[in-house]
Amino acid sequence: DTEVTQTPKHLVMGMTNKKSLKCEQHMGHRAMYWYKQKAKKPPELMFVYSYEKLSINESVPSRFSPECPNSSLLNLHLHALQPEDSALYLCASSDRGGSYNEQFFGPGTRLTVL
């Protein structure tokens, strides 16, 4: 299995809702990433987990809360989001978290905040 899967594909939420995005990989990768991508822009890194520990947090607002329950799963918990948080949220994984590791992206969750 060489895929990264993400659920849900689409999510619409109000500013007072709490929701979670899920990501799963079965490639035995030990590094997992969350990116945010706005229209016509490149992906922007949010978080990196390496060996199930948070290794990079790109100064993301606390309304985004990542969680890595095990080496195959990555969650992103959302609370009190703003309309400007509407974007494509991408999960990626790589063999390890170092410089030479190729990152493979999931299909993304398209989030709309009303």
Next chain:
Amino acid sequence: QKEVEQNSGPLSVPEGAIASLNCTYSDRVSQSFFWYRQYSGKSPELIMSIYSNGDKEDGRFTAQLNKASQYVSLLIRDSQPSDSATYLCAVNGYNQGGKLIFGQGTELSVKP
């Protein structure tokens, strides 16, 4: 100066031609370089990685790296309409823990 720069395009080439996509980067100690293809509404797909100076070929794709000039390129031979997409250059610096810095992407259009 942006860390990773690409011409935004659109770059238009006729079917069967060679498409040449260019990328420059500012961090001289960058170690690894990647090209992703992204179709409209889809997620990025890794198509090439290159780590040392020179050329790397995979099918119709050739990546070229020149660390002295801080330049990386992607050539697509025999371009097909299905190659029409945005191509993202991504760079991983020294000891950056896997953090990729992306260029703005070049939109490629291959005309039948």
